[in-house]
Amino acid sequence: MRGLENKVAIVTGAATLLGREVVAGLIERGVCVLLADIDEAGGESAAKQLGPRAAFCKTDVQDDAQIGHCVSKAVTHWGGIDFLVNLAAVYLDAGMQSPRSDWLTALNTNVASTAMLIQAVAPEMIKRGGGAIVNFGSISGHIAQANRWVYPATKAAILQLTRNAAADLAKDNIRVNSVSPGWVWSATFDRRTGGDRAAADAAAAPLHMLNRMADPAEVADTVAFLLSYEARFTTATELAVDGGYLALGPEQGLLGAERFKSS
Numbered sequence: 001m002r003g004l005e006n007k008v009a010i011v012t013g014a015a016t017l018l019g020r021e022v023v024a025g026l027i028e029r030g031v032c033v034l035l036a037d038i039d040e041a042g043g044e045s046a047a048k049q050l051g052p053r054a055a056f057c058k059t060d061v062q063d064d065a066q067i068g069h070c071v072s073k074a075v076t077h078w079g080g081i082d083f084l085v086n087l088a089a090v091y092l093d094a095g096m097q098s099p100r101s102d103w104l105t106a107l108n109t110n111v112a113s114t115a116m117l118i119q120a121v122a123p124e125m126i127k128r129g130g131g132a133i134v135n136f137g138s139i140s141g142h143i144a145q146a147n148r149w150v151y152p153a154t155k156a157a158i159l160q161l162t163r164n165a166a167a168d169l170a171k172d173n174i175r176v177n178s179v180s181p182g183w184v185w186s187a188t189f190d191r192r193t194g195g196d197r198a199a200a201d202a203a204a205a206p207l208h209m210l211n212r213m214a215d216p217a218e219v220a221d222t223v224a225f226l227l228s229y230e231a232r233f234t235t236a237t238e239l240a241v242d243g244g245y246l247a248l249g250p251e252q253g254l255l256g257a258e259r260f261k262s263s
């Protein structure tokens with residue numbers, strides 16, 4: 001992939017397993033990355049492990065002053081900003097029982113903060129002649145999932161925000177796209193299975209054409225592609241990195257005859 005060497009990125013949510021992998025994928029392609037996360041211990045240790053092209057800035061993405069500080073730090077440290085990856089999110093969701101306060105927190109963290117980060121980095125990207133942004137959507141933004149009202153609504157909103165931001169920033173040569181992963185080996189699945197990747201893959205298999213969940217590096221490669229020169233005519237789009245999850249549909253690749261036999 002071209003056009004990544006010596007560029008500067010901010011990645012939010014970079015302290016978690018998936019965020020770190022996204023950062024690592026950019027660093028190995030020559031990008032300098034400011035890791036922005038509310039998790040100070042995790043963010044500091046990730047930046048240390050990732051070497052001199054990584055630095056950490058404790059940032060609560062719900063706080064505009066902290067976003068401003070994060071942007072200034074990237075500029076002071078590396079002279080400007082070319083890329084933004086909005087990965088930070090909360091999974092807060094009690095379905096129909098979700099109180100208004102949870103709705104507001106989730107919409108604030110997942111959606112409004114994505115918009116505020118874009119607002120904050122755009123002037124810096126314009127100074128560099130353009131840039132690229134990747135927002136994290138999800139398969140959850142497309143389908144109905146049991147006992148989930150809040151998180152999927154925020155992910156669907158991010159997909160729409162991506163299109164609108166792309167329309168307004170195109171004149172500044174800033175591309176805005178989203179990635180929508182299926183199930184990814186991430187902190188959540190690690191916790192849920194007690195670190196049992198085989199069990200997680202077995203649960204994921206019937207839902208994904210590729211018969212397993214994604215490695216975080218596979219999502220990271222897709223993010224790097226969307227930021228790269230190779231994606232220079234791609235904007236306002238959603239790129240699924242879901243092993244065929246969304247296309248599979250409820251029939252799950254089974255022949256109709258197989259369903260009748262089992263009923």
Ligand SMILES: NC(=O)c1ccc[n+]([C@@H]2O[C@H](COP(=O)([O-])OP(=O)(O)OC[C@H]3O[C@@H](n4cnc5c(N)ncnc54)[C@H](O)[C@@H]3O)[C@@H](O)[C@H]2O)c1
Pocket residue numbers: 012013014015016017018019036037038039059060061062086087088089090109136137138139180181182183184185186187188
């Ligand atoms: N894990 C999956 O299978 C999967 C599937 C589809 C989409 N995604 C998306 O990928 C992204 C990462 O998911 P994950 O499962 O790794 O999540 P995670 O919960 O492991 O990580 C989220 C990160 O965001 C950070 N964060 C939360 N609130 C913050 C705040 N106010 N300010 C700054 N940072 C904050 C957390 O500290 C954490 O590091 C999310 O956007 C999620 O919607 C994940």
